[in-house]
């Protein structure tokens with residue numbers, strides 16, 4: 400039903416102006432009792448399929464050119480298949496959770512409404528869901544860089560007990576094999592039946608088509624379009640590469656910019672959350688304008704205890720790697736709140752206040768992090784600059800996500 404109404408809408412509507420790049424209800428002023436929901440009904444979620452194959456193949460201003468063999472591997476049928484798998488809610492143990500429910504298209508392919516997403520049957524996840532926009536260019540995957548190949552990475556969420564919680568690799572393969580439509584799509588894309596490798600490759604091909612650069616910043620710096628940025632934004636850029644030296648980790652090159660050095664660093668945030676005692680009483684908001692004080696011990700009986708996070712150390716067990724996390728790209732950062740590995744900061748103003756104060760001092764703090772003493776104007780200039788990094792194709796990719804099939808028949812491999 401849903402799928403057919405979407406495709407009707409697709410045909411009627413060629414403008415993407417109705418596509419909103421934010422949650423259906425962004426909860427602005429939710430603290431106040433006068434709050435009114437801005438929730439969009441499902442009927443408003445009209446998608447429009449995009450030419451992902453063209454997007455994946457075409458170089459975009461501001462990004463490095465993909466290696467020739469990577470371009471040659473891009474395949475229309477594999478992208479289409481990967482897109483179907485990415486949005487398919489049947490690929491979790493209880494057939495309700497897809498990749499797209501944490502990497503939500505209209506929320507910057509991340510999760511705007513929660514600092515850490517909620518997984519299988521409400522289970523807690525200790526880290527923030529990163530965007531997968533431009534993931535084609537990432538050399539390291541996950542906040543602790545424990546993975547480096549997209550085609551392999553997919554098995555982590557598919558199997559993690561607190562994410563999609565499938566019983567085994569074989570169980571996922573059997574589930575997919577049980578659907579005649581998938582069998583024919585795998586045959587078309589790979590000339591093979593679904594297996595551990597090609598399932599990953601298909602999803603990876605879809606993820607690699609989510610390219611979002613050619614932002615106003617790119618047009619200004621790399622496209623010689625002088626008027627593309629305002630004075631405030633240019634001042635922010637000057638601070639970013641100068642006094643605030645953000646670009647020592649969020650790299651900008653002379654021909655392209657990934658806004659990451661593809662390395663891991665300790666900004667002190669992980670140290671501070673590990674070392675700060677959780678208060679005994681917590682303020683919980685129950686409804687607009689209604690809060691209650693609840694004992695932490697009561698919350699723990701229903702919500703689970705927040706796990707400690709030692710970052711890269713959890714992969715290497717090297718003491719000097721404690722609280723090191725991957726430098727995230729800052730492309731499309733306006734769309735991917737909340738921020739940092741644990742979603743500690745609600746907005747970019749809070750991120751800038753953190754850096755301005757020099758992160759959190761301790762013996763493992765990166766030598767590149769120091770007190771910057773940026774005044775309020777300077778902080779707001781950098782925030783304005785960061786908001787110029789939204790890619791020109793994002794709306795197209797979001798509309799495409801909204802048009803994707805979500806998988807509405809239960810697969811029963813045994814029947």
Ligand code: HEC
Pocket residue numbers: 485496497498499500501502516517518519524526527528529530531534537539540541542543549552553554556557561562563602606
């Ligand atoms: C329940 C929420 C959830 C689901 C479902 C989920 N993810 Fe994620 N994803 C996350 C979180 C949280 C992280 C960061 C985890 C970490 O770094 O330890 C992440 C990380 C990633 C990364 C690495 C991004 C980076 O910048 O390093 C990729 C790629 C990714 N997910 C793709 C997928 C795919 C593909 C699926 C479906 C097979 C999927 N995710 C399902 C929450 C989710």
Ligand code: HEC
Pocket residue numbers: 639643644645646647648649663664665666668669724725726727728729732735737738739740741747750751754755765767768781
């Ligand atoms: C030492 C390297 C380094 C420097 C210098 C640095 N960053 Fe970061 N940045 C990181 C790392 C590492 C993270 C992830 C940290 C974490 O989650 O604990 C990060 C996270 C961020 C995020 C959150 C992005 C997201 O998707 O969650 C923003 C925004 C950001 N930095 C902006 C800046 C700005 C602005 C500056 C300059 C004032 C700056 N950074 C300087 C390494 C650096």
